[in-house]
Amino acid sequence: MIVVSKLNHEKFAVNPDLIQRIDSAPDTILTLVDGTKYIVSESMPEVIELIDVHRAEIIARAQQAVCAEPDNTAGHLSLVHDDTGEN
Numbered sequence: 001m002i003v004v005s006k007l008n009h010e011k012f013a014v015n016p017d018l019i020q021r022i023d024s025a026p027d028t029i030l031t032l033v034d035g036t037k038y039i040v041s042e043s044m045p046e047v048i049e050l051i052d053v054h055r056a057e058i059i060a061r062a063q064q065a066v067c068a069e070p071d072n073t074a075g076h077l078s079l080v081h082d083d084t085g086e087n
Helices: 044-068
Strands: 002-005 011-014 019-024 028-032 037-040
Touching: 002 037, 002 044, 019 044, 028 044
Parallel strands: none
Antiparallel strands: 002 011, 019 028, 028 037
């Protein structure tokens, strides 16, 4: 989620994956995929920067999670072959 401000400076969070487009006419208008529109006090470049930072943080967290995985396979499911010939 990114945090933006209404024109009265009240803050709210929006899922950037649901933003379909950003208009600047002259106020910045966020249009979501369902057609909902929000007028925000941030400029278009500021909203784009918030989205970029949000996505970079997600990628960084994913990379940290992969690096933190143990080398052993404990807790992981794997396919075991039945060598007895029975089904």
